[in-house]
Amino acid sequence: MASVAGEWQIPMEARKEVQKLATEWDDVADSRALEVVPLKGAMTNEVFQIRWPVAGGEKSRKVLLRMYGEGVGHFFDRANEIKTFEFMSRHGRGPRLLACFPNGRVEEFIHARTLSAADLRDVEISALIASKLREFHDLNMTGPNTVHIWDRLRNWLIAARRLCSYEEIKAINLDLIEKEISSLENDLSGKEERIGFCHNDLQYGNIMIEEETKMLTIIDYEYASFNPIAYDIANHFCEMAADYHTETPHILDYNKYPDHEERKRFVQIYLSFSGDKADPVEVENLLASIEKYTLVSHLIWGLWGVISDHVNDIDFDYLEYAKQRFCQYWSRKAKTL
Template sequence: MAIKTIDFLNGCLSEELKEVLASVASDLGDAIIDMDALEVIPLKGAMTNEVFEFNWPTKNGDVIRKVLVRIYGEGVELFFRREDEVRTFECMSKHGQGPRLLGRFTAGRVEEFIHARTLSAVDLRDHEISALIAVKLREFHNLHMPGPKNVVLWERMRNWLSEARRLCSPKDTSIFCLNNLDEEINMLEKELSGTYQEIGFCHNDLQYGNIMIDEETRSITLIDYEYATYNPIAYDLANHFCEMAANYHSDTPHVLDYSKYPGLKERQRFARIYLSSEGNKPSNAEVEQLVCNAERFTLANHLFWGLWGIISSYVNQIDFDYKEYARQRFQQYWLRKAALLDSFNSPQDVVKVTHEGNACCI
């Protein structure tokens, strides 16, 4: 539903943002924006920021200009450095990836509005769309971004664990076993780094709402780079597979349904297309190894987003049950840990391990 501006402007739209919008309009060749003619449409599904579509008529009045305004969520500085994220955003734009940055203000930024459709939860299971995502993901991982090419995952998880302990009540600290997670993170780093891992520039948040498709060209665009860093590529595949259990536009957006986690053939298909996307012909063993690695990295994904959920429950005001979301992610970690990390498991054994149901284990 479109919101006429007056209430929104008085309540949320700062003078600074009005000035930025006027500057953006001028840069785009439009007339000065009539704030009474501005339409603001909230876009659902974001869980870190609040995102809005802003529309206004252009000079001739027959064309509507659209931009995306992102209002930064509360407490995001605990998850990542905003300046790093903006630098990544600008670099991605130069690479022809994602929207252009049009303007910045203290509480957020204005971005180019991409005229493409944001995917739905169902789209991730569509074979054609999934294949397009696999090809795009390989391209994304091969981007050369500035800065060191070091794995960030483990340091970030330790930092988040420290923040979660600082914020949590004694009850939540006990419920989520936060005092024992140092050992789990150390163990995972050792277990998952023990064999060769290809490192690439990973998106790290491959939920359907961060993937867009142009219906005419069938091109895929990955958006929202808050968490993007160098990491093992298997971690990104694991993240994408885990996100298939979510539907953030349902009546219960925090509830995860692991019966929708992709089956073995679906994961193998994705991995084969991913490895084949540059004209390569991967062997069955290479495909199986990538699927195996991705399955193991689901454990790191569960801890990562579990910690994110705990912290968000204390600092973010978005209407989302972060704590219950965290409980489900930790639950999956403890349910699957033994099967996925058994030292006697071969890659063939690992990829056959399926996600359990939602029986409570914490």
């Protein structure tokens, strides 16, 4: 759905920033003649394409406006996320940061297509994602190379308990989660783990492809941090169950979870990134670790859903989404471990 200026309202602070940018472009006659196009699929922030007609043609100038969602402080440190965004921008790995204001920012609009849910199952595109993710994990980011996932789980559990009523806690078994986190940490943490700078939210909406060059760009780094690379791949596999552009975007279909051969192909490409053939033992070990880390993915996004249900007013059934993730955790735990 597109709206001309005035029909779809954006906050005045955001409007001032985008108009300020447009005044610097010679081909934009009127910086106020902007069009606001809300983009579907975002569940943490509200995202808009802002565009202006340009003189002498059908083309337009475009930027991306990101309005921060309510309650995001429960999930991540915005200053760290901006720092990651700036690092990516400086090294040509993502969109440029054009402007910031208290409740959002303006980014370069990437002229590429956002992937669809079906794209994740395309053999060629999946191979590109495997290579791109390995490149992402190998980024020389500043900061301690320590695992964040366990602290994040515990912090999100504390936030979920604080927001939920006693009845809600009992209904979704939140009182059992702390023991599960400790058990998983004991089972999964080990010296042999490969740690990398992980995206931690590699769903299809956070990957863009330039059709002619087949160049991928990974975007949106809110949740990025150092973690076991097996967790990041596991989380990506879990995202294949989702399609956030349907009439019921919160509904997950785990029949779409990739089978063993599909997962193996992805891991082989990931491990062969440097040009060396993947060692079969290393492939099998990573595959086994990935399957275990799917449990961590279910718990963390289940907690995310519970918190979001209380703090975010984006049109998405967060609580039902959370229940599905928790249900998947309990149904898969015994078999997976």
